[in-house]
Amino acid sequence: MISDKTRAEMREIIARYPEPRSALLPMLHLVQSEEGHVSPEGIEVCAELLDITAAEVAAVATFYTMYKRRPVGDYHVGVCTNTLCAVMGGDAIFSSLKDHLGIGNDETTEDGSITLEHVECNAACDFAPVVMVNWEFFDNMTPQRARKLVDDLRAGVEVEADRGARVCTWRQAERVLAGFPDGRADEGPASGEASLVGLRLAHERGWSAVGGGEGTAPDLTTRPSTPAEATRAAEQSDTQRAHSESRAAEVGSGTGAGPDKRADAPEGKRPGGAASNGEGEKGQR
Ligand code: FES
Numbered sequence: 001m002i003s004d005k006t007r008a009e010m011r012e013i014i015a016r017y018p019e020p021r022s023a024l025l026p027m028l029h030l031v032q033s034e035e036g037h038v039s040p041e042g043i044e045v046c047a048e049l050l051d052i053t054a055a056e057v058a059a060v061a062t063f064y065t066m067y068k069r070r071p072v073g074d075y076h077v078g079v080c081t082n083t084l085c086a087v088m089g090g091d092a093i094f095s096s097l098k099d100h101l102g103i104g105n106d107e108t109t110e111d112g113s114i115t116l117e118h119v120e121c122n123a124a125c126d127f128a129p130v131v132m133v134n135w136e137f138f139d140n141m142t143p144q145r146a147r148k149l150v151d152d153l154r155a156g157v158e159v160e161a162d163r164g165a166r167v168c169t170w171r172q173a174e175r176v177l178a179g180f181p182d183g184r185a186d187e188g189p190a191s192g193e194a195s196l197v198g199l200r201l202a203h204e205r206g207w208s209a210v211g212g213g214e215g216t217a218p219d220l221t222t223r224p225s226t227p228a229e230a231t232r233a234a235e236q237s238d239t240q241r242a243h244s245e246s247r248a249a250e251v252g253s254g255t256g257a258g259p260d261k262r263a264d265a266p267e268g269k270r271p272g273g274a275a276s277n278g279e280g281e282k283g284q285r
Contacts, residue, residue, distance in 0.1 A: 010027050024052075029177040033171045035071070037069060043057045073115040077153075079116070085129040098116065115170075127194055139192060166184065
């Protein structure tokens, strides 16, 4: 049942947005934090508070896979079986967990502790095969390690993600996704070795992104320790991206200084290619 406290928190979420209906996604996470899934009552309450129809809320809730139609257990265990993870062992992990837990896809163990689900690519392919527990990453998994993971979760052992915080319950995680932090966002490693290899090589060899200038690659191996540092890092990143985009736009519009922009460039190499000589593609041959 959706409590008065949850209704009040939904109003708090709505107040964060210029358009009330923009609050729907976090509101649905808040429903899941209370009900364990997007319940019919949760849909009605969201519709009522946003002054939209229940059908509109249901359309959103059934579109995104992070919203569940059936109650989820204490821990949602998602095994990536998308192409790369599948060939790297994801299918074997999923099959092993099904046997070990005695449940199938999108089912929950009788004790209500584990819900098992196939998940699609989680943008962590460099750590394949990947398993997620309540959206925290467990990298380079094996069937054996996955079985131990679910055994630990069921036994109440504290489990730390490979990149991220200690694992909390599904409902607690949903509350964080609704926009109510638990103060543990900076817990655990922020990134893993596989993701940092390219950056390290760039630093060693003096490479930088186009338009970024030498030595301007951000140091992603350390995490900003204060909110002010995090803001500065984000601003620096935005500025570098803006410079790169401006530079790309200049080159694209012919105002840049690239060799192809010279007025005396050969016909086939002028900006605009075929269009520049008025004869189309055929005229360049
Ligand atoms: S295929 Fe599994 S994280 Fe990308």
